[in-house]
Amino acid sequence: MGIIAWILLGLIAGFIGSRLMGAGGQGLLMDIVLGIVGAIVGGFIFSAVLGVGVTGFNLWSLVVAVIGAMIAIWGYHQITGKRL
Template sequence: MSILAWLLLGLVAGFIASRLVNRTGGGVLLDIVLGVVGALFGGWLFNQFGNAGVSGFNLYSLLVATIGAVVILALYHLIFSRRAA
């Protein structure tokens, strides 16, 4: 996939994950970063369980990236909410 496709997939996955985890977007840049990191993590995680990871710009890859982004976003909130307290 091209870098533009990764960014677009990351933006969409990050936005969906942000809405699922905390009901509000975290900003475009944070959504992209967490989405791309989530796509990488989701692809790695799915490969560990014997499934295909992110394979292109399709619905399955969006699902994998969103699941990874939800995990990354939940960890992000877990780490940074403790620092604020």
């Protein structure tokens, strides 16, 4: 995937993940960063467990990225001490 696709996937995943976590938005830039980190984390976890991680700009990759973004958002809140 190109950098633009990663940014778009990260933005979407960060936005959806923050809404599902009830954390509200962290701001556009932080949502993108947490979404991209989430895509990487989710891709690594899903690759290790299921053998398939982020495969491109598709629905499966979005699901993996959102789950990873939720993990990243949880970790971010644990580190910063903010409540969800």
